[in-house]
């Protein structure tokens with residue numbers, strides 16, 4: 001399923017250096033199995049035959065990434081159809097239940113209190129308001145309701161966290177799947193969310209380990225991976241992806257995919273976002289991506 005995500009990442013990322021581009025091209029050529037057969041074609045055949053794997057090398061991911069775009073599109077779609085009913089799309093509604101005033105320094109985010117973006121910090125929404133929004137989402141056809149809070153972490157926010165557990169229970173009781181994105185969580189909190197009925201937890205890695213310090217300094221890559229592990233261990237589905245258009249190189253996109261594809265269990269959901277540059281954030285001048293092929297929404301690893 002790596003290929004399906006690759007299709008979304010192919011765009012105008014800058015090469016970090018010329019020599020690495022040449023090496024990438026050489027690696028891609030070396031990975032072709034037969035004349036005219038790309039790494040995308042070879043990996044699609046293997047995935048359909050043997051199922052997903054977690055032992056990818058970065059070079060293999062790089063080779064698939066550099067397969068011709070139409071090969072990625074065709075073979076990625078084949079793998080997707082093999083694992084999923086291609087006529088099915090899940091409609092989800094995302095609500096920001098606590099907006100702004102975040103202590104983190106994610107350089108793309110208008111909700112950080114460090115940047116002057118005009119976003120006013122708000123308190124956690126009341127139960128009535130959240131449940132009303134979930135009901136409206138359900139009536140509009142959504143089968144999953146996602147709640148996002150602009151926090152570094154939930155540790156030390158017992159009252160708010162207990163409120164959110166209550167929201168999760170209530171919305172599950174309405175027959176909807178529930179997802180949360182609340183920043184970093186600890187083992188105990190993951191277990192409590194699971195007990196409340198949480199379906200999935202979103203925590204994105206954003207970019208490659210190497211490029212990450214250019215984007216965020218207030219929490220580490222390993223802390224993010226630790227949260228994903230707590231979520232996985234608690235039996236909650238993992239939703240984790242990244243953002244393109246942060247000024248990263250192609251090898252950073254390959255690096256992000258490599259990290260996700262070599263997790264002990266693949267995330268059930270891999271959201272690939274494109275940066276919307278917001279005035280007042282450090283990335284305000286980033287150019288809009290001219291994406292060759294971009295599929296909106298989440299892509300599921302089979």
Ligand code: SF4
Nearest residue numbers: 102104106109112150
């Ligand atoms: S942790 Fe989330 S809300 Fe806070 S600055 Fe980063 S992206 Fe924004």
